[in-house]
Amino acid sequence: MQTLGMPHGTLSLFYIFHFYLFGLIGVISALLFVTRKSPVAAALWLVSTMFCLAAMYILLDAQFIGAVQVLVYAGAIMVVFLFVIMLLNLGQGEGIDVRGVGWKIVAGAIGLGILAQVFALTRAKTPVNLTLPQGYAAEQVAQHGAVAPIAAPLFNEYLLAFEVTSILLLAAIVGAVLLGKQKEARDVA
C-alpha cells in the first residue's frame, strides 16, 4: 500500500513496520513448523506462515494474488493436508520422525551456507533498463483495480498456458481419485 509517487526511501514507517512484522511472524511460524513433532501443530504453524505471506503480497501491491494465497494455500491446500493427517490418524507423531541433533546441526549449517551464498549472489546488479518506474504497480492497481492488471496478460499472452493449466488440474483430479480408489479397486478384483 505504497503511496503514489513516493520514492523508495520515503515509505511510510507504517508500511515498513508491517512488512517486517509479517516477515518476522512468517519466519518464526516457519521455524516452529519445521520443529513441531505433531503433524497437526506443524500444519497449523504453516497456515500461519501462509497468512503472513498473503499479507506481504498485499503489501507488495499484489492484492489479487494475496487473496488467492489465502483462498488456495491457507484455505484449500492446507485443509487438505490437515484432512489427510487426520484421516491417516497421524496426529500423535512418531518418535523417529525428526532426525537427531547432529543431523539438525549439519542441516542448519547447510541451510546457513545456502543462505550466505544466496546473499552473496544477490549482490549482482539488476538490469536498470528493464526496471519499471517506481510505484508503477500501485498505479496500475489504482487505475484498473486489483484483478484487471493480472487478468490482461493471463488471458492474452499466457492464454495457452492458462488452458494447459486447466487440463493439468483436471488430470490431477482424475489422478488423485484414481490413486485414492486404487486399493478398493484391487480388492474387488
Place this chain on the structure above:
Amino acid sequence: MSAFLTSIGYQHWVLPALLVIPLAGALVIWVHGAVTRPRCAPGGDEVATGVAAAPRGWALATFAIEFVVSLGLWWSFDPGNTGWQSVVDWSWIPMWGIRFTLGIDGIAVMMVLLTTLIMLLAVGGSWTSIRARTHSYYALLLVLTAGMLGVFLALDLFLFYVMWEVMLVPMYFIIGIWGGERRIYASLKFFLYTMVGSMLMLAAIVYLGLAARDPATGLPNFNYDWILQHALVGSTTAKWLFGAFFLAFAVKVPMFPFHTWLPDAHVEAPTAGSVVLASIMLKLGTFGFIRLAVPLFPAAAMSPTIRSIILLLAVIGIVYGALVSLVQPDFKKLVAYSSVSHLGFVMLGIFALTVQSVQGALMVMINHGISTGALFFLIGMIYERRHTRLIDDYGGIARVVPMFAAMLTIVTFSSIGVPGTNGFVGEFLVLIGSFRTEPVFALVATTVVIISAAYLLWAIQRILFNSLDKPENEHVPDLNKRELAVLIPLVACIVWLGVYPAPVLRRMEGAATKFVSQVDARRDAMVTADAQSAPEVQP
C-alpha cells in the same frame, strides 16, 4: 546405350531413384505385412506356410529394378570426367546449412554397382533360409540398401553421417533377430563398436561444417567440396579430427586391433547378413578413408608418424588375420578373419599412396566383395543342409556335391589370389604400388600369399576332400538351380575381373589419380601453410 540413357534423362534422376526404390519397396512390404500378417502365429515357418512368398517376391522385384536402374551408371558414367557426375543438390535443412547432395565419381560407381548386385543376390541367398518374420526381414534389407547406397552417394557430410547411421540399425536387427545362438552378444558388440566411432565422426563433421561456415550468411556448410576447400584447420586440430574419422572408419574396415566385432558378427549373422557385412559394409570403412578421412586431412593422415602407424596396423592386420584364420575350426570365422587380412591390403594400398596401390585397393574392395560374398553364400548353402559350420564336421563331400565343390574351389582360388581370377589383380596392384613407396611393408604383406593359400586350401581340403567318413554327409543334396543362379554371376565376375579388369580400372582411374595427386599436393601445401602459421579458423 548412353544415347538412350541421355534421352530418358537418366543422369538427372538416377541417384535419388536409387535411394527411393528400396525405400518404396520396404514401405510396400511393411504395409503388406501389417495388413495381411496373421497376428497370432509369430515364429512359425513362413516359407512352408507361404507367408514368405509375398515379401521375398517383392524384395526380389525391387532389388531387380534397383539393379537394372543402377546398371545404367556403367554406361552413363564418363570415365574422362574426374568431377562429380549425375549430381542432384536439393535444399534439406536450410537453417543449419545442410543440403541433400548426391553425386558419383568412379569409385562410387563401382561401389554402387557392387552393392546393387550383391543385394539382389542376397535375396536369393535368403530365399529359404529366412523362415520367420519375413516381412520385417526383407523390409530391413531394403532399408539397409538405401543406407549403404546413401553413404556411397552422399556429397554432404551431414547426409553422409545420417546414411551411415541409417544402415547401422537394420543390420543390428538382422543380426539380432535372425542370427545364430549368440546373436544378441554379436549384434550388441557390432552396434556399440560402430557407434563409438560414429559418434566421434559426428562431432568432427559438425566441427568441419562450422569451420567452413559461409562468410556471407554465417551458416555452417557441409558440402564436401566446399569443406575440402574452405575448412582450413590447424595441424593439431586436423590430427584430432582425423583421429575421429579414423576411429569411425577403422572400426568399420576393420583394422587390427578394432576387428574383434567382425568374427562374432559374421558367425552369428544369417547368410545374407554375413554377405552384406563382408561385401559392402566393410567397404564403407575404406571408402570413408578414400572419400573423407584422407582427402580432408592430408597433412595429418600422411604425416610420417600417423602414416607409419596406420601402415603398420594394416600390415599387422594382413599377417595377423591370415595367421588366425589358419587355426579357426569354424569356416565362417575363418572367412571373417581372412576379411581382416584382405581389408588390410586395402588400407596398405590407400596409405601407400601410389596410383597403382590405390587402384589396387579399390580392386581389392570390389574383389573381396565378390569373392567373400560368394564364400559366405556357399557356407550358408551348406549350412542349410547340414546345420553346422565346423570344418571338422565335413570331409570328402566333393563326391556328394560336385557342383558345390566346383564353386567353392573356384571361389577359394579367387580368395587366395590365383592369377586369372580377380583376387590376383587387386593384390598384385596393391603390392606393386606399395612396394614403390613402402618396400618393407609390402614385403611383409606379400608373405601372406603363402599363408592365405595355406589356410584356405587346408580348410577346403578338410571340407571337400579327404575320405567321406561321416555318414550324415553321405546324403547331402547338391546345389539347386536357385543357388546356382546366385553363384554363377559371382563366379562370372571372378573370371571377368581377373582376365579383363581394364574397363573397371579405367572407370576408377580418374578418381584414383585425383585422390593421389590431390592428397600429395595438399599434403605439401598444408605443410607449407603450417610453416607460415596460417591463422586458425575458429568455429
Place this chain on the structure above:
Amino acid sequence: MLPEALFFSAVLFVIGVFGVLIRRNAIIVFMCVELMLNAVNLTFIAFAQVYGVAGQVFVFFVMTVAAAEAAVGLAIIIALFRHRQTVNLQNINLLKG
C-alpha cells in the same frame, strides 16, 4: 522493498530446506516443499513490483500447479499408507535400484 522481500524469501526457503533435511514424515516433508514454493512465490511477487505483472501471473500458475501437486501427492501418500501402514520415509524404499 525488494531487498527485504528477497531476504525473507531466502530465509523461508532455507527453512523449508532445513525441514526437508531433518524430517522423516512424508506429509511434513511435503509441507516443507510447499513452504519452499511459497518462498519462491514471494520472490516473484517482489520482482513483479519492479519488472512488471508477469511475475504475478507466474505465481498464479505456481499455485495452480501446487494445488494439483498437493492433490496427487496426498493421494499417493494415502495409497502408500494403505500399502505400508506408515508414512515414514525411512521405511519406504521403493526407489531402491
Place this chain on the structure above:
Amino acid sequence: MLPLLQAAAAGTHPLQGTAASWLWAVPLLPFLGFLINGAFSIVSAYHAGPADPTLAHGDGHGDRHGTHDEEHGAHGDDHHQVKRHPFAMLTSIVGPGVLLLSFILTAAIFFAMHGAGEIATPFIQRYFSWMPVGDLKLDAAFQLDQLSMMMMLVITGVGTLIHFFSVGYMQDDPGYPRYFAYLNLFVFFMLLLVLGANFPVMFIGWEGVGTCSYLLIGFWFSDKANADAGKKAFIVNRIGDFGFLIAMFLLFANLGTLDFDAVRAASTSLQFGGALVTAICLFLFLGCAGKSAQIPLYVWLPDAMAGPTPVSALIHAATMVTAGVYLIARTGFLFSIAPVAQIVVVMIGALTAIFAASIGLKQWDIKKVLAYSTVSQLGYMFVGVGSGAYVAGVFHLVTHAFFKALLFLGSGSVIFAMHEAYHHTGSHEDAQDMRNMGGLRAYMPWTWALMWIATLAISGVPPFAGFFSKDEILGGVFARAQHSTIADAHLFGISGSAWLYFAYLLGIVAAFMTATYMTRMMIYTFHGPNRTGDKEREHLHDAPWIMTGPLLVLGILTLAGGWINIPEFARFLGPVGALERWLDPVVGASTQRVIAGAAETSPGLEYGLVGLAVLIAIGGIAYAATRLDPKSLVPKREAVPEEGFEKVLLDKYYVDEIYDAAVVTPVVGTSRGLLWRGVDAGLIDGLAVNGSALFARFVGWIGSQLQSGQLGTYAWVLVIGVLCVLGAVTIR
C-alpha cells in the same frame, strides 16, 4: 582372329602374316578342351538339389551312389571300376584332339619361323590391355621367340603323347572327363607361361600350372594323403611365388616396366653385380626353386607322385617343373649381370642334384625313384643355366622331357599292369613297390626295352640324348670355372672359380649316383625272379597300344634327341650346335657376357672331360649291376626294415619332419595359442572390449548402490549438490 592392340607395331616383323599370327590359338585350343571336358564332367555329376534345402536334410538320395561313391584304393593309381563315364568316348576325342591340333599349329608356326630366316627380335602380339594403371601398362600379350617356340614344341609335343597315353591309362576312371579338363587346362597355363610377353602374364601361367598341379595331384582326393600332397605342392610353390612377386616389384619399382623386352632394354642401366640386380635374381630364383623343386623347396615334388602317373610324366617331369629353368633362361640378361646370384643358382642346383640322387638310391617306390631323379636332373639344369650355359641347360630340359616322360610313362605301364594283376586276384598289395615286381622283362618286353633306352639316356651313356646335354652342362661349368665373370666374383670370400669347380665335382658324383639308382630300378623291376605272386603273374602283360605307342615315340626321341645340339667333338654326326644357333638371338648375348670373350676349352681337355663323364656313367651302371642281387630281394610284406644310414636315406633325411617341426608346428601353434586365444580372445576381446564393458557395468553397479530408495538421502545429496553448485558460482 582376335583384334590386336598394336597391329601397327608388329606389322614390320617378318613373322607377321605367317602362321605365327595364329599364335593365340595355340593356348586357346587346350582351353577350349578344358571347357568342353569340364562341362562333360560337371553336367554328368550334377543332380540339382531340392528347391528348399533346409527341409531336404536327411533325404535319401541313394540312387546317386552307384555312380559316384566308388571307393578308391588307399594308394596311387587304382582301377577297380569297370563302369565307364558316360562321356568317356567324347572325352577321349576332345581331350587329346585339342592337344594334337595345338601341336600341329605349333609345328606350322615352327616351320614358318624356320623359313623366315634370322629373326632377331621377338614377335609380340598384344591382344588387350590387362591392367592399365598409371605408368603400369600391362597388356595381355604373347611373345614368340626361339626359346618360347622350343618350349611350345616340347609342351604340345610331349603333351600330346601323354594325353594319348592317358586315354588308355585313365579310361575306366569315374572322373575321366574331369581328368582331361584339368590336363587341358594345365597345358593352357603352361603355354601361357612360356608365351607371356611380360612377367605378370607369365605369372598367370606360373601359378596356373601350380593350380592345375594341385588339382591333379589331389585328383583322387578321397585319400587324405593325395589331398595333402596337392596342398603341400601348392603352398610350397607359393613360397616360391612370393619370390617371383618380390622380384617383379623390385623390377617395376626400379625399371618402371615388366615387359620382357623393355626390361631387357632397361637392364643395361643396372650396375653389374650390384645389390639390386642380385636381389632381383635371387628372388626370381626363389620362385624357380619353388616351381622346379630345388633345395630347400623340393619337398613337394616327391609327394606329388600321388597324382596319376601320366600327370607325373607331363607336369612333374617334362614341363611344369622345368619352368624355373625356362625363367632363368628367359631372364638371362639379368642373371648374367649378377654373378653372385649365378653362383647361388649353380650351387643350389649342384647340391640338389647330389642330395636328391642320394635319396633316390634307397627308395622302393618306383615313382619315388623317378621323382628324386627328376629333382636331381633339375639340379643339373640349374647348374647349366646358373653358370650362364643357357643353351646347355635348356638342351637338358628338352632331352630330360623326352627320357623322363618315357620313364614315367613306362613306370605307368608297369603300375598299370601290376594293378590289373592284383585287381584280378583281389589282392591289396602295393602296385608301386619294386620289391613286389622283378622279372617283368618277360611279360612286358616293349616297356622293358624302351625304359632301358631312357635309363641309358639319363645315365649319360652315348649316343643317347642325355649324354649330350649332361655333358654339355658339365663341360660348360668346367669351362666357366676356368674363366668367366662368375669365376671372378666372390661369395662368402670364396672365389666363383672354386665354387664352380666344386659344383662340377658334385655333378660328377651325382652322375655316378644317377647311373647307379637308375640301374638299380631297372634291375629290381625287370630282372631277376618275379615277386608279384604266383596267381597274379599270369595277368601281367604290356599295356595296350594307345599307351605303348606314345612310349615308342618318346623312345625314338630319347634316342635321337641329342642330335639337335651336336657338340664340336661329335661333328661326324651332323650339323654342330643347331640348338645353340637357334637360341642365339635369345640367350647369345647373355652367354657371351658371362664367358667374357674367353676361348672355348682346349680340345684335349674337352675330350678328357667327355671321357670322364662316359666312364662315370658306365661305372655307375656297372657298380649297380654287379653289387645288386635281385634274387635276394623279398616282397614288400616280408621285407625287414632298413637300419642306419639306409633308413635315413629311405626316410629322405627327415627333411619333411624337420620342416614340420621347425615351421609348420610353430606357426600353427603361435597362431592358435598366442594370436587367436591370446591376443584376439584374451587381450583385445577379453581385456579391451569385454573389459570396458565390465568396467561400465562396475560403474553402473556403484551407481545403483547409491539408489538406496531413501528419499531423505536423496534430499541430502541434492541439497549438498546445490550447495556445491552455488558455491562454485559464488566463488567465481
